[in-house]
Amino acid sequence: MAMTRIERRYAWLGLALIGPTVLVFCAVIVFPLVAAIYLSLFRIYTPTLEGAWVGLGNYAELLARGEFWQALRTTLIWTAGTLTLQMLFGIAMALVLHQSLWFRSLARSLVLFPYFVSTVVAVLVWRWLFNDLYGILNHVIMVAGVSDMPLDWLGTMPNAMVSVILVGAWKYFPFVVIAVLARLQTIPEALYEAARIDGAGPVARFFDITLPQLRDVLVVVVMLRAIWDFKEFDLIFLLTGGGPVTATQTLPLVVYKEAFSMNQMGMAAAHAVAMMAVMLVFMIVYIRRTRGGQGA
């Protein structure tokens, strides 16, 4: 189909309008992405930025190091743990907020707030709650008789991992609430009526109607949250700094440490690229499997 003159002019105008965006994209995203892969082939000392070509040497060293594998394991534990809690809390809370509730819009705002608050604020507040001497959490567990000693929430294992996972769940579950709540509002009431006539109780209605209707949303939400949790830096870095020692050190923290504490920019880039490769593999497998399941 040949383009008319006006169509061609419009196409040029369209390109001119997207032009600035594309330029900025290339400068701040595409170029750095390519550069990161290129950097991973060098040994670079961060303060002087002097480098020497090492080819795939960084990758060979990285794969031989226990640190990478340990960090990968930690990242997976953190992601699986916090993602599970986010999904469970998120779906449950969405179901609650979908019901008629007194002051429902206020309740919604309060539930959504943690998601929009800065991670720095969230971490400061939680570190104060976790405080060993004056933290309210330790006071509560001692008064409740759970423990007669104050807990060290962030300084020992497995406490540190559990704490980080909990704070992550608290901070990010509202995302699930927003997405699920929006979908819940579009499920036709007639489906529930029909089920009620057939004598289905609330639990049966949830599993037979609500959950299948939510499936598509949940598939997307799980993927987005999994990616965002996997690459989470701020929350863990600020809560534990990867400690105690390296027990909560996830891959993004290793990248940062290599680049700016060990001053090995090339090695950091190699970690970053390896991390993206892992994410990509998980994403592809996930998309394949959820697509395949759709026919069933």
Place this chain on the structure above:
Amino acid sequence: MTFLGRLAFNLIAWALVLVIAFPLAWMVVTALKPQSELFRRPPGFLPEAPTLDHFRRLLEETPFATYFGNSVILATATTAVVIALATLGAYSLVRFRYRGRESLAFLVLFTYLLPSVVLILPLYLMMVRLGLANTLASLVIAYTTFALPYALWLLRSFMAGVPEDLESAALVDGASRLGAFRDVILPQLVPGIISTALFTFILSWNEYLYALVLVNSDAARPLTTGVMSMLISAFNIEWSLLMAASVMMSLPLIVVFAFLQGYLTRGFGAGAVKG
């Protein structure tokens, strides 16, 4: 449901909501308590002698005001740049036909998921080479990496909601494409632009990693890294001061939640949630 059943449900639901909101409520009351009340056992919830002294000290004795000013400039500049680019870009992506349009839209989605620790390394080198390290400008540039795809994605969805007929009608009446954009589409898009701007602002306001790596001087430090440096450099941690700082830092958010709820909800509809 019977009245008792509803009562029970409401009580349980609100108990859950309050547990979720507790950490933030605790932040506010801690900020208002005089030092002596922080260490009292058992701790009371409401301050007995509420004081604004921590806020005063924060503004007078710490560089907090500088950080706050930097954050305002930074988030405003990022939002302005990103909205200008993304509005034109979204118009182009939704209403024009040319080759590569679909792959461009896909690229936007992909970058939306890119880890910032990957981009930060080359961006750091870039800023050092350009001599921009330790400036707010370097942060504005760095923030476009996440803010631009985000705003583009949102505005694309708002743009798709503007009826195409409006534009066609204007074109039939003899308006040019850009004239129709300015006179017909832009006015329709204003609520979407405001909503996108709010979310972009919050996102930039809250950013931490880029600020940590790219800026290492108090003069250009935004709130996130500034307040954390107050925590780390303090000889003994003053929690009430830090909680006051946290409250101040959440101010824009509180304003949005209290007065601009409508735009927030509109944004959720368009997919304005990012982690």
